[in-house]
Amino acid sequence: MPQQTVCQSCAxxxxxxxxxxxxxxxxxxxxxxxxxxxxxxxxxxxxxxxDHPPTLPNTPAVPAQGGxxxxxxxxxxxxVHCGLHQVTTDGYCEACGGAQPRxxxxxxxxxxxxxxxxxxxxxxxxxxxxxxVAASSLPxxxxxxxxxxxxxxxxxxxPDEASETAVDAASESLLSSLEAGTDxxxxxxxxxxxxxxxxxxxxxDGTRPSRPDVNAPACTYVSAIAAGGRITIGxxxxxxxxxxxDDRAAAVPFRLTQDDSWAARMVEAGLMSEAEAYADxxxxxxxxxxxxxxxxxxxxxxxxxxxxxxxxxxxxDGLWNYAEAAxxxxxxxxxxARTEPLAAAQALVKFAVAAGGHDNITVAVLPIDPPAAxxxxxxxxxxxxxxxxxxxxxxxxxTGAADDDEEEYEPTLPDIPVxxxxxxxxxxxxxxxxxxxxxxxxxxxxxx
Numbered sequence: 275m276p277q278q279t280v281c282q283s284c285a286x287x288x289x290x291x292x293x294x295x296x297x298x299x300x301x302x303x304x305x306x307x308x309x310x311x312x313x314x315x316x317x318x319x320x321x322x323x324x325d326h327p328p329t330l331p332n333t334p335a336v337p338a339q340g341g342x343x344x345x346x347x348x349x350x351x352x353x354v355h356c357g358l359h360q361v362t363t364d365g366y367c368e369a370c371g372g373a374q375p376r377x378x379x380x381x382x383x384x385x386x387x388x389x390x391x392x393x394x395x396x397x398x399x400x401x402x403x404x405x406x407v408a409a410s411s412l413p414x415x416x417x418x419x420x421x422x423x424x425x426x427x428x429x430x431x432x433p434d435e436a437s438e439t440a441v442d443a444a445s446e447s448l449l450s451s452l453e454a455g456t457d458x459x460x461x462x463x464x465x466x467x468x469x470x471x472x473x474x475x476x477x478x479d480g481t482r483p484s485r486p487d488v489n490a491p492a493c494t495y496v497s498a499i500a501a502g503g504r505i506t507i508g509x510x511x512x513x514x515x516x517x518x519x520d521d522r523a524a525a526v527p528f529r530l531t532q533d534d535s536w537a538a539r540m541v542e543a544g545l546m547s548e549a550e551a552y553a554d555x556x557x558x559x560x561x562x563x564x565x566x567x568x569x570x571x572x573x574x575x576x577x578x579x580x581x582x583x584x585x586x587x588x589x590x591d592g593l594w595n596y597a598e599a600a601x602x603x604x605x606x607x608x609x610x611a612r613t614e615p616l617a618a619a620q621a622l623v624k625f626a627v628a629a630g631g632h633d634n635i636t637v638a639v640l641p642i643d644p645p646a647a648x649x650x651x652x653x654x655x656x657x658x659x660x661x662x663x664x665x666x667x668x669x670x671x672x673t674g675a676a677d678d679d680e681e682e683y684e685p686t687l688p689d690i691p692v693x694x695x696x697x698x699x700x701x702x703x704x705x706x707x708x709x710x711x712x713x714x715x716x717x718x719x720x721x722x
Contacts, residue, residue, distance in 0.1 A: 376400070378434070382616065385409045387500070388419040389616035390638035391623045395592060396631030402426030403590050403636040404437035404493075406445045413455040418501035420448045421638035424469075425513050425590040427492040427563055432481070436473050436491035440564055443472035444497055458499045459577050462508035466573035469495060470510075470564045477566035492565030495573075496531065496588050498638075503645035505586055507576045510534060510562045514594055515576075518604045519584035520612055527600035530576055534562030552598065558591065583643050585611045585618065592635035593626045615639035 352359050355372035365374045378401040379394045385407055394401040405423045412418055424440040426433025447468040451461035477490035494511025507515045512533040519525040532538055536559040537551035551557055564571060585607065597603040606625050611618035619639045626635040 373399075378404075381405070382620070383407050384616040385419070387417065387615075388421055388638065388640050389619050390421060390423070390636070391616070391619040392636035393623050393627065393631075393634070395627060395634050398428075398634055400434055401634045402428060402433040402437060403592065403634040404434070404441045405636050405638055406441050407638055408445055408449055410449050410453055412452060412501060416502055418452050418499065419640060420445065420452070420497065420499050421588050421640055422448070422465075422495075422497040423513055423588045423590055423636050423638055424493045424495050424564075425511070425592075425634070425636070427494070427560070427565070429489070430492040430565065431489050432476065432491045433493060435476060436493040436565065439472050439476060439491075440469040440493050440495055444469040444495070448497065448499065452499065452501075458501065458504070458506035459575050462497065462499065462506050462575050463573055465497060466495060466508050466510060466564075466571065470568070470571040473564040474566040474568075490566035492563045492567065494534075494560060494562075494590075495564055498586055498588050498640055500586065500640045500642055503643060504577070504579045505640075505642060507531065507586075507588075508573050510564060510571060510573055511560050512538075512558065513588070513590050516587040516589070516594075516600050516603055517580060517584060518587060518600070518607050518611070519580070519582040520609070521582055522604060525582045525584075527604040529600045530578075531574065533560075535560050579645065580642060581644050583612055583641075585615065586640040586642055587622075587637060588640070589622075589637040590634060592631075592633035593622055593637050595633065596626050596629040611639055612641040612643075615641055 353361050353367035353370060353372060354374060355367060356370040358367065358369040360368040361374055362368060365376065366372070367374065378392070381390075381392045381401075383390050383406065387409060388407040390405045390407045392401060392403050392405050403423070403425050405421070407419065407421045409417065409419045422441045422444045424437035424444075426435075426437040430436065444465040447465040448461055451464055452458065456464070473491060473493060494509075494513045496507070496509040496511075496513035496515055498508075498515060499506040505517075507530055509515065509531050512535045513531075514533070515530045517528045517530055519527065532542075535557065537546075537548075537554065537557035539561060540546040540551040540554075541548050546554070562568070562572065587603070587607070594603065597606055606622055608614065608618045608621055616639075619637050622637045622639075623635050
């Protein structure tokens with residue numbers, strides 16, 4: 275019989291001499307260690323949905339409390355799996371072999387007007403996503419909130435450091451630019467450039483002897499700025515942003531980003547439908563990222579003003595893999611997401627974990643209230659370059675008046691549904707004419 279090489283519980287590699295999995299703590303036959311955290315998580319996540327479903331336990335990380343013996347020295351902290359005080363400073367229990375939770379395994383942050391949650395999921399041995407949310411004010415005193423989500427490229431070197439570095443650099447750049455009065459679109463482009471430079475610098479920081487142009491630390495990027503009802507989004511890669519209105523009977527959700535990925539290229543070229551492209555094994559091969567081996571970082575920036583209250587979601591593919599279309603994802607967003615953004619983010623992470631948790635999951639929720647109309651004036655809701663037109667469930671955009679001779683307008687970027695989606699199916703491919711018939715070869719009489 276061949277030697278087992280992977281854990282039956284989490285599929286992480288195991289050495290032949292391992293009795294317990296170093297990632298989830300399960301024994302070689304797949305049975306969890308007594309009180310093992312992953313089993314508890316799975317039970318909580320499989321519970322029936324209710325108004326306030328249980329979320330992942332936010333277990334504090336076990337600090338490295340070893341003595342002078344350094345790595346491998348038992349600490350005073352008890353193991354979260356078996357309870358015994360035999361946790362070493364490298365984060366494993368000598369009694370049951372279980373790995374202890376780390377600070378990035380599950381992170382939550384909430385401020386006035388924005389909240390975010392990130393979780394390791396069930397299959398990855400570490401969380402390679404990173405995020406932050408922050409609040410500040412513009413020079414005129416108007417409040418502004420920002421959210422940054424980055425997803426480390428797992429095939430690169432130190433992807434967890436790449437995502438964290440990009441988040442730190444981008445958030446600092448965004449806040450300093452906005453507080454100085456820089457236009458949000460310009461601040462977004464500068465933040466992406468600063469994040470790209472910071473991630474590229476990791477390849478030459480001397481941590482590892484590697485060539486900066488081969489397998490360098492890399493991550494994808496998405497961030498959002500919300501101020502005065504105006505939203506600015508910037509991204510590189512396949513991290514995404516979605517607009518989810520409160521009243522989904524009067525306005526439809528939209529995906530506001532277009533992936534830098536193989537699947538998106540196929541759909542854009544009209545070679546495959548969206549469903550076919552994302553079902554292909556090559557679907558998530560990205561064509562844009564931050565890192566020293568990126569040929570050129572070209573940030574995408576979208577700037578618009580919605581006319582309905584709702585929430586903006588920025589997330590990694592660990593969430594949207596399980597609800598890719600905006601209308602499908604909207605079904606998972608709590609109706610009170612605008613007033614309870616943290617609870618909404620927790621519920622979305624729980625949904626992704628219960629659906630399989632095959633990747634790290636990160637989502638930030640930004641509540642958005644449209645700007646108030648001027649006193650004594652009707653909100654014209656005209657479609658401009660910064661507007662998200664009012665879209666009714668019936669299809670066409672509507673103005674404040676319901677005249678039959680309503681003036682038409684050119685759709686703006688947020689108006690255009692994702693190419694190949696049900697709302698914008700690809701045109702049928704032209705019929706290929708059959709090859710011309712080849713006349714049969716004449717029969718040659720046999721030679722005498």
